[in-house]
Amino acid sequence: MTHVLILGGTAEARDLAAHLVAQGVPVTSSLAGRVSRPRLPEGPVRVGGFGGVGGLAAWLTEHDVTAVVDATHPFAGTMGNHAAQACSRLGLPLLRLARPGWQDHPDAGDWTWVTDHVAARDVADALGGTPFVTTGRQTLHHHTGAWAGREVVVRLVEPPADPLPAAWTVLRSRGPYDVAGERELMRTHGIGVLLTKDSGGRYTEAKLAAARDLGVPVVVVSRPPRPEGVTAVEDATAAAAWVASLG
Numbered sequence: 017m018t019h020v021l022i023l024g025g026t027a028e029a030r031d032l033a034a035h036l037v038a039q040g041v042p043v044t045s046s047l048a049g050r051v052s053r054p055r056l057p058e059g060p061v062r063v064g065g066f067g068g069v070g071g072l073a074a075w076l077t078e079h080d081v082t083a084v085v086d087a088t089h090p091f092a093g094t095m096g097n098h099a100a101q102a103c104s105r106l107g108l109p110l111l112r113l114a115r116p117g118w119q120d121h122p123d124a125g126d127w128t129w130v131t132d133h134v135a136a137r138d139v140a141d142a143l144g145g146t147p148f149v150t151t152g153r154q155t156l157h158h159h160t161g162a163w164a165g166r167e168v169v170v171r172l173v174e175p176p177a178d179p180l181p182a183a184w185t186v187l188r189s190r191g192p193y194d195v196a197g198e199r200e201l202m203r204t205h206g207i208g209v210l211l212t213k214d215s216g217g218r219y220t221e222a223k224l225a226a227a228r229d230l231g232v233p234v235v236v237v238s239r240p241p242r243p244e245g246v247t248a249v250e251d252a253t254a255a256a257a258w259v260a261s262l263g
C-alpha cells in the first residue's frame with residue numbers, strides 16, 4: 017500500500033498534495049510549524065520537527081511510508097539533507113520538488129549574486145542607500161550588529177524572533193505582491209538596494225521588476241547546495257507522475 021510523505025511548507029508541496037488527494041493516493045504532508053497561520057495542504061497534515069535523521073527514519077517506518085517528496089523551500093537545507101539520509105538508510109525512493117530559481121529571469125545578469133548573507137551585506141554597503149531586506153527572519157541576525165545604527169527596511173511574514181534595532185522599519189505581510197505595489201513601497205521608503213535570496217517562483221518576484229523600473233540594484237543570495245543523486249522535478253504534475261511511476 018502506497019503512503020507518500022511530502023515535506024512541505026511551500027506552494028509546490030500544497031499543489032502536489034492536492035494532485036495526490038485527487039488521485040486517491042494516500043499522502044501525509046509535514047510542516048515545520050514555524051508559521052502561526054500556515055496555508056494548509058489538502059489531506060492529512062502533521063506539524064513539527066521529527067527530531068533529526070533518526071526521528072524522521074522512525075516516523076517513516078512507523079507510518080509505513082513508501083516514498084518521500086522533499087518539497088521544502090530551496091533555503092531549507094537541513095530538512096533536505098535529513099530526508100536524503102533517512103531515505104538512504106531505509107532504501108526509500110526520494111524525490112526533490114523545487115520551483116526553478118531566478119537564474120533565468122531576464123534581469124538576472126544585472127544582479128549581484130553572492131553565496132551568503134554577509135557577502136550580500138558587504139555588497140549593499142559598497143552600493144550605499146537604504147537596504148530593503150527580503151531574505152526572511154532567520155537571516156536577520158547576520159545584519160543586526162553591523163547595521164544596528166542605520167536605516168534598514170525588512171519585510172517579514174512572521175514577527176522577528178528577537179528585537180530588531182530601533183532604526184529599522186519592519187513591514188509585515190505575505191505575498192503574492194504586484195509590481196505597482198512593490199514600486200510604491202520602494203519609493204515610499206527611499207530604498208537604495210534590494211537584498212533577496214533566490215527563492216524563485218511568482219509569489220515574490222514582483223520586487224525584481226519594481227527594482228529594475230526604479231534603477232534599484234539587486235543583490236541575490238544563491239541557493240545552498242542540495243544532496244547529490246536525488247531525482248529532481250520542478251512542478252507538482254511531474255512529481256505526481258513520479259509517484260505514479262513507483263506503482
Ligand SMILES: NC(=O)c1ccc[n+]([C@@H]2O[C@H](COP(=O)([O-])OP(=O)(O)OC[C@H]3O[C@@H](n4cnc5c(N)ncnc54)[C@H](OP(=O)(O)O)[C@@H]3O)[C@@H](O)[C@H]2O)c1
Pocket residue numbers: 023024025026046047048050063064065066067068069071072087088089091092093094095096098152
Ligand atoms: N528557509 C526559508 O527561507 C523558508 C521559506 C518559506 C518556507 N519555508 C519552510 O519552512 C520550514 C522550515 O524552514 P527552515 O529553513 O527552518 O528549514 P531547515 O533549516 O531545513 O530545517 C530545520 C529543522 O526544521 C524541521 N523541519 C523543516 N522542515 C520541516 C518539515 N517540512 N516538516 C517537519 N519538520 C521540518 C526539521 O527539524 P527536525 O530535525 O527536528 O526534524 C529540520 O531539521 C520548511 O518546511 C520550509 O519548507 C522555509
